Amino acid sequence: MEKTNVAIVGLGTVGAGVARLLLDHGDRTARHAGRTMWLKKAVVRDKSKTRGIELPAGVLTTSLQEVIDDPEISVVAQLIGGLEPARSIMLKLMESGKDIVTANKALLAEHGPELFTRARQLGRSIAFEAAVAGGIPIIANISQCLSANQIQSLEGILNGTSNFIVTQMDEHGASYDEVVREAQRLGYAEADPTMDVDGTDAAQKLAILAHLAFGATVDWSEIPRVGIDGLDPDDLQYAKELGYRIKLLASANLSDDGLELSVAPTLVPIGTPLAEVRDAFNAIRVAGDAVGPVFYHGLGAGQMPTASAVVADLIDTAVGRTRLTFQTLEYFSIDQPPRALLREADSLRCRYYFRLPVANHPGTLASIATVLAKHNISIASVIQHDSGPGAPQRDPVPLVIMTHEASEGAASEATREIEMLDAVTGPVIRLRVEE
Numbered sequence: 170m171e172k173t174n175v176a177i178v179g180l181g182t183v184g185a186g187v188a189r190l191l192l193d194h195g196d197r198t199a200r201h202a203g204r205t206m207w208l209k210k211a212v213v214r215d216k217s218k219t220r221g222i223e224l225p226a227g228v229l230t231t232s233l234q235e236v237i238d239d240p241e242i243s244v245v246a247q248l249i250g251g252l253e254p255a256r257s258i259m260l261k262l263m264e265s266g267k268d269i270v271t272a273n274k275a276l277l278a279e280h281g282p283e284l285f286t287r288a289r290q291l292g293r294s295i296a297f298e299a300a301v302a303g304g305i306p307i308i309a310n311i312s313q314c315l316s317a318n319q320i321q322s323l324e325g326i327l328n329g330t331s332n333f334i335v336t337q338m339d340e341h342g343a344s345y346d347e348v349v350r351e352a353q354r355l356g357y358a359e360a361d362p363t364m365d366v367d368g369t370d371a372a373q374k375l376a377i378l379a380h381l382a383f384g385a386t387v388d389w390s391e392i393p394r395v396g397i398d399g400l401d402p403d404d405l406q407y408a409k410e411l412g413y414r415i416k417l418l419a420s421a422n423l424s425d426d427g428l429e430l431s432v433a434p435t436l437v438p439i440g441t442p443l444a445e446v447r448d449a450f451n452a453i454r455v456a457g458d459a460v461g462p463v464f465y466h467g468l469g470a471g472q473m474p475t476a477s478a479v480v481a482d483l484i485d486t487a488v489g490r491t492r493l494t495f496q497t498l499e500y501f502s503i504d505q506p507p508r509a510l511l512r513e514a515d516s517l518r519c520r521y522y523f524r525l526p527v528a529n530h531p532g533t534l535a536s537i538a539t540v541l542a543k544h545n546i547s548i549a550s551v552i553q554h555d556s557g558p559g560a561p562q563r564d565p566v567p568l569v570i571m572t573h574e575a576s577e578g579a580a581s582e583a584t585r586e587i588e589m590l591d592a593v594t595g596p597v598i599r600l601r602v603e604e
C-alpha cells in the first residue's frame with residue numbers, strides 16, 4: 170500500500186490527539202485514505218515533557234530541521250498556537266516543499282493573505298478545517314457543499330471555552346474564575362485564555378468564515394466585539410426570567426447596505442437550537458439563498474474533536490483533494506477585491522435588553538421611558554423585584570427593560586443619555602436579543 174509520511178509540529182493538546190488518531194487507528198485512516206498515513210516525526214521543544222502519548226522510537230525530535238530536510242515527509246500538521254514562531258515555521262515548511270494542515274485561527278486571521286499567497290507561489294496547500302468550530306466541518310461546508318448559494322447570514326457559537334463558562338455559571342452557579350481554570354484543564358482554552366473570554370478568538374473565526382462565505386477581506390480586529398469576561402451572573406438570571414439564555418454569538422448579516430459583523434453576548438430564546446448549545450459545543454446557523462437555513466452542531470474545542478478535523482485534512486491533503494480545492498477557491502487571495510463591504514453596525518435592528526441600577530423613587534421609570542421614547546424605542550417588558558411587604562426596599566435597585574426592535578444607533582445613543590440621568594446610579598448593561 171502507498172504511504173504518506175506525516176509530521177506534527179507542536180505536540181500539545183491537539184498535536185497529541187492527532188498523534189493518537191494516526192497511531193491507534195492506522196487501519197481506519199489507511200482505509201479512508203487508500204494509503205498508510207505514517208507519523209514519521211513529531212517536533213517538540215522539550216523531549217522530557219509528559220504528553221499522555223507514547224510515540225514509537227525515533228519519532229519525537231526537537232529539530233524542525235529534520236522535518237525540513239526529509240524529502241519523504243510531504244505533509245505537516247502545524248499545531249503551534251500564536252503568531253510567532255508559528256508563521257515563520259509554516260513559511261519554512263512550505264518553502265521546503267511540505268503541504269500544511271493547521272488549527273491556528275489566530276495565525277490565519279492575522280496573516281492569511283501572506284501565507285496563502287506564498288503557498289500558491291510555491292505550489293503548496295494549506296488546510297484549516299480545525300481552525301473554526303473544532304470538529305464541525307464548517308470550512309468544507311461553506312466553501313464546497315454550499316457553493317451554489319449566496320450565503321445571506323451566519324450566526325454561531327464559535328468559542329467553546331466561553332460557552333463552557335457561561336453554561337457552568339448559568340446551570341450550576343459556578344464561579345467565573347473556577348470555570349476558566351477548568352476550561353484550561355480540559356484543554357479547551359487558548360494558551361492565553363483572555364483571547365477566549367474577550368471575544369478575540371470568536372472574532373478571528375468569524376473573520377475566516379466571513380472570508381469564505383461572503384468573499385470579504387476582514388481585519389478581525391475591526392469586528393465590534395464584546396466577550397463574556399464582563400458578564401454578570403445576574404444577567405443570566407434575568408435573561409432566564411424573560412425566557413432567554415445568554416450566548417456569545419458571532420454574527421454576520423449581508424444586506425443591500427453591506428456586511429455587518431459582530432461578536433457579543435446575546436439573549437437567545439430558550440428552546441431554540443442555539444440556546445440549547447451547551448458546554449464546549451459550538452453551533453453555526455447558515456442561511457443560503459437556495460438551501461435556506463442549515464444548522465451545524467458539535468464539539469468546538471477539545472483534543473479529539475479538533476484532532477478529528479486535523480486528521481481529515483491530512484487525509485484530504487494526502488489524496489490530493491486539498492490541492493484541488495485550494496487552487497480553485499483562491500482562499501485569502503490578495504488580488505481578490507472584497508465582494509462584500511463592511512457596513513456600520515448603527516443600522517442593525519434588533520430587540521435590546523437593558524439592566525441598570527436606579528434610584529428607587531417616583532419618576533425614575535418615567536425619566537428612562539422618556540429617553541427611550543425620544544429615540545423611538547418602545548418598551549416590551551420591565552422587571553423590578555419588590556423586596557416584599559414590610560422588607561426594606563433596595564435603593565438603588567436593578568431595573569431590567571426589554572425593548573421592541575430598535576436600531577443599534579438609537580439604542581447606543583439612548584444608553585449614553587440614560588447613563589447621564591440623576592436617577593441612574595451606575596453603568597447600563599445593554600445586550601442584543603436574537604429572535
Ligand code: NAP
Nearest residue numbers: 179180181182183213214248249250272273356470471475
Ligand atoms: P497547546 O496545548 O498549547 O500546544 C501547543 C504546542 O506547541 C505545545 O506543546 C508547545 O510546546 C508547542 N510549541 C510551541 N512552540 C514550539 C516550537 N517552536 N517548536 C515545537 N513546538 C512548539 O495548544 P493546543 O490547544 O494544542 O492548540 C494548538 C493550536 O490549535 C492553536 O493554534 C489553537 O488555537 C488551535 N486549536 C486548539 C483547539 C483546542 O481545543 N485546544 C481547538 C481548535 C484549534 P510545549 O509543550 O513545549 O509548550
Ligand code: HSE
Nearest residue numbers: 328329330357359470
Ligand atoms: N480555545 C478555542 C475555544 C479552541 O475554546 O473555542 C477551539 O478553537
